[in-house]
Amino acid sequence: xxxxxxxxxxxxxxxxxDILIAQGLEGMNAQLxxxxxxxxxxxxxxxxxxxxxxxxxxxxxxxxxxxxxxxFGRSTELSFDPEGRVTLPExxxxxxxxxxxxxxxxxxxYFAIWEPEALAAFMRAAEKRIxxxxxxxxx
Numbered sequence: 001x002x003x004x005x006x007x008x009x010x011x012x013x014x015x016x017x018d019i020l021i022a023q024g025l026e027g028m029n030a031q032l033x034x035x036x037x038x039x040x041x042x043x044x045x046x047x048x049x050x051x052x053x054x055x056x057x058x059x060x061x062x063x064x065x066x067x068x069x070x071x072f073g074r075s076t077e078l079s080f081d082p083e084g085r086v087t088l089p090e091x092x093x094x095x096x097x098x099x100x101x102x103x104x105x106x107x108x109x110y111f112a113i114w115e116p117e118a119l120a121a122f123m124r125a126a127e128k129r130i131x132x133x134x135x136x137x138x139x
Contacts, residue, residue: 001102002101003102004100008090009085009087011085012028012084012104013104016104023043023045026079027077027078027086028042028043028077028078029042029046030086031071031074031076032074032091033096033112034070036112037096037097038096038113038114039088039092039095039112039114040107041078041110041112041113042109042110050071053067054067054071088113096113096115097115098113098115101116102115102116103119103120
């Protein structure tokens with residue numbers, strides 16, 4: 001959990017920053033989550049994976065246009081400042097209901113930024129869903 005200053009700047013934790021820098025980035029790609037009140041962040045590896053998936057679509061399909069606009073049209077590159085911070089756009093702050101603190105959570109090939117209490121509630125609910133699937137037939 002890190003603070004967000006009045007200008008919307010948040011320090012990206014060093015482990016995430018180091019991975020992005022190793023991919024040749026001076027920042028990160030970010031977009032509003034389609035399913036959660038969060039900001040999804042990723043580097044070159046994930047960007048290339050998505051591009052490969054999109055390249056495999058029929059060039060005349062509505063799915064191609066939807067994918068291009070949804071993924072690339074909603075992505076923003078956020079640059080690191082000398083202190084390793086990024087400035088979060090107001091639209092992202094509003095979408096994720098961020099205020100003075102944010103939580104970073106690693107999700108394999110990408111990570112997300114959440115309002116800390118919302119992330120904690122989501123994780124508790126996710127853990128309950130997983131536990132219920134592990135114990136079918138038990139309430």
